[in-house]
Amino acid sequence: MKFVDEVRIYVKAGDGGNGAVSFRREKFIERGGPNGGDGGNGGSVSFVANPQLTTLLDYRYQQHHRAKNGEHGMGSDCNGRGADDMVLQVPVGTLIRNEQTGELLVDLGEPGQVFLAAKGGRGGLGNMNYATSTRQTPRFAQDGAQGEEITLRLELKLLADVGLLGFPNAGKSTFISRVSRARPKVADYPFTTLVPNLGMVQYKDHLSFVMADIPGIIEGASEGVGLGHQFLRHVERCKVLVHLIDMGAMGDGRDPLSDFNILNKELKKYSAELSGKPQVVAANKLDLTEARERLGPFTEALRRRGIRVYPVSCATGEGMQVLMDSVAEVLFTGRTDKIHTEAPAKGSGKRSGAPAKKASATRPAKKAAKKASTRTAAARKPAAKKPVRKAPAKKVVAKKAAGSARKPVAKKGAAKKAVAKKPVAKKASTRGSVARKAVAKKTVRKASAKKSAAKKSGGRR
Ligand SMILES: Nc1nc2c(ncn2[C@@H]2O[C@H](COP(=O)(O)OP(=O)(O)OP(=O)(O)O)[C@@H](O)[C@H]2O)c(=O)[nH]1
Ligand SMILES: [Mg+2]
Incomplete structure (x- = not known):
């Protein structure tokens, strides 16, 4: 079978039937009233993706597709018959574009997928619909609407994996x-x-x-x-x-x-x-x-x-x-x-790249933290660091016993002396501060005694 994968076709939906103008005429019934029926709807044109088709060959030879018009309305309250829709079968994977604008209207990629390309015109209303208490003999009816028409370009893109x-x-x-x-x-x-x-x-x-x-x-x-x-x-x-x-x-x-x-x-x-x-x-x-x-x-x-x-x-x-x-x-x-x-090499490159990013991300954070700590908590830093390095028990004891006595702890930190120098120098200039120092030393001794006691008791347990 010949393979055709691109065609241009014209589709036109059916027009709606006109509504009828009619009046009831019957023996012994005077002024029977309007009884003109409605027109039927025009047929629409739609496309459906058929998995059994593989070519657009049929559309190469027949390029005009018109759906039927709806029947007109009739007297005696008879409505016109609606026209059947026209269903055009296309292979799965057909793209439908507007020929004039080139706009993609649909991609029929799923079997059974339906696309309404042109909507049929609506049937007009018969004159019976226009009767009112003040206008009992409407001598007019509505005409059916025109069906849509469009020129389309069908393009087949086969669906293969x-x-x-x-x-x-x-x-x-x-x-x-x-x-x-x-x-x-x-x-x-x-x-x-x-x-x-x-x-x-x-x-x-x-x-x-x-x-x-x-x-x-x-x-x-x-x-x-x-x-x-x-x-x-x-x-x-x-x-x-x-x-x-x-x-x-x-x-x-x-x-x-x-x-x-x-x-x-x-x-x-x-x-x-x-x-x-x-x-x-x-x-x-x-x-x-x-x-x-x-x-x-x-x-x-x-x-x-x-x-x-x-x-x-x-x-x-x-x-x-x-x-x-x-x-x-x-x-x-x-x-x-x-x-x-070289898949593994590429993979390892990626892997090595990720931590590098992380590291670079953490570095500035650390730097920022360092900067902040040097200004505000310059004195606290050595005090906080040392006990952590040496023994956590000491820190607890020192805090409990000395309270605000950070000096003795600061003294121990040889490396951080420069930071701790200022408060020491200031306090050393006053007598009171010397006295406090001594007290603080004593309390530290006491605290160490307590700590050793606590250690011993902990050991027994
Ligand atoms: N010796 C040998 N010949 C091969 C092999 N594969 C294909 N051929 C031959 O190559 C020629 C072309 O093979 P095709 O399968 O028609 O090649 P193609 O790529 O489909 O060609 P086109 O349809 O013209 O694009 C034929 O004569 C094959 O018999 C192979 O593995 N070894
Ligand atoms: Mg070949």
Whole structure:
């Protein structure tokens, strides 16, 4: 079946039926009153995402879609029949845009999702609705409203989890036919694949995912060379890209590393988001001897960039399981360690970075605390520090016994003497202070005696 992924269509909802002007005419009933019925509503046009469709082909040939109009109202209180809505089936993953403005109206990404594109006109009211006590013979009725009309652009972006990328002839179709039941054409000439192919991959543990094989991308695809790069839209929604490198291609400006660079350049030109997706790089056709020879330098070149290369052969199936394990890991867990060679180094860099930040954050705090303490609590600091270093019991005793006697404690602190000098000098100049000192010393002795007693008792216990 032909694959069409972009169409322009015109949709028009049905108009509402007009309300009727009619009066009851019956034998023996004079002035029977208005009995004109309402018009029926026009049919709306809506889209529904159908998972069984894979192409917009139907809309290529029929571009005008009009829903039916509602019936007009009739006499004898008969309302017109409402028209049925028109439901247009589109594949899941269809984007609907307004053709004039380019505005995205909806992305039908869920099977069964419905979008009302054009609303049908409302039926007009019959004259029976306008009868009042003062106007018993209304000779008018309401016309039905016009249905909406709009020109739309439908764009299909296939919903796949894994996208296959590569130059023509890289072996993408061979790859998908090996891992899924998809059977696209495989041939030894470029651009064998002209439309995307989807394949359902049954991975182990009942896990499955959809893989998309798209036509090959070559240098200048963004300018329309080859088949252009519009097919990249079908891998835009993929979570992982598998980049197949044709290791058998050499000469004519082709070599594995330049192929890799060119394709990534084209991806970047298409969209930054797509080029930023995780890429699993697979070096294909390793059953060929010349391909094996090129593998070493290519792997080394990518290793230096932190990218791991998976050597595979789609023809023999060699290396496919390891590759699929990595693809599945990135897809289902989101971990990309396996596709980078220097993942641990990066991880450790991050780890080492975090504490460094913490340390830098704590340092200024400590400095600030130090500054604050030197001004306000210069004398308290040594007093507070020492007992902590020596013995917590001493601190308690000194506080209890001496109360405000910080001097003797300050004396002990040889290093903090300079800070404690001021109060000592001042107090030493007065007699009273000398006396207090002596008292304080005595109390300290007493306190130490008490402490030793307490220690002893503690030891007994
Ligand atoms: N020796 C060898 N040949 C392979 C391998 N994989 C694919 N081929 C051959 O390469 C050629 C192209 O394979 P395709 O699967 O059609 O390549 P493609 O990437 O889908 O090509 P396009 O659809 O043109 O973009 C075919 O002749 C395959 O038989 C492989 O692992 N080893
Ligand atoms: Mg192909």
